[in-house]
Amino acid sequence: MQINDRIIGLLAILGxxxxxxxxxxxxxIPGQQYGSAFFPRVLAIVLVIAGVLMLFTAVRGKLVTIGEMLKGxxxxxxxxxxxSVVVWVYLSPFLGFIATTALLIAALAIVAGGSPLPxxxxxxxxxxxxxxVFGQLLRVPLPLSAIERLLS
Incomplete structure (x- = not known):
């Protein structure tokens, strides 16, 4: 399948x-200067800006073959x-945010070629x-376990 950067840019803008x-x-959130919509809005604005940049820089857009990118x-x-995203959604209610996130970040780093200890x-x-950042500063409700209750 081939996709032009203009199509991806348009999808980014719409997204x-x-x-x-x-x-x-x-x-x-009472007592907070930034509510729960702040971070998603920042990401949305960045996504629109990236989409606009892709639209304007893709005037002579080369087609990218997705199959080549996903080989090997x-x-x-x-x-x-x-x-890992699906696993996080299912494990986090049981293990909590910190344990699930630590496990998946470590696993992804190892899959990407990192040494186990680092x-x-x-x-x-x-x-x-x-x-x-998310649980304490931005007060985003995160799945809690004993670890998070200890740190809160």
Whole structure:
């Protein structure tokens, strides 16, 4: 299958507009300057900007053959990311945010070719940082376990 950058740019713009429109239903958080819609709106704006840039830079857009990008180990890495998202959705209610995120970041780093020890350290460190940024600073409701209750 071949896709032109203009098509992807248009899809990015439409996706960004859809995400931004979806944030109007988010409730505000009392006592917080930035509500739950802040981060999704920032991402939506970035997505629209990226889509516009893709539209304008793709005047002589080359067609990309997706099959070539997904051959060999690259395809397995893409599949690992997609599977990890599904696994996170199902495991996080049981293991909590930090344990599930640490496990999946470490696994993805190893799949990408990283050494096990630094991958595990990165997974643990990033999951704790993400917990504090989203769970504490932005007050995004995250799946909790004993670890998160200890840190909250």
């Amino acid at each position: 960004g507009i859809g995400i931004y429109a979806g944030t109007f239903g988010f409730r505000s 180990s690259s395809g397995l890495k893409v599949l690992a990311v997609l599977v 991958s595990i350290a990165t997974g643990i460190g990033m999951s704790i940082i993400l917990f504090f």
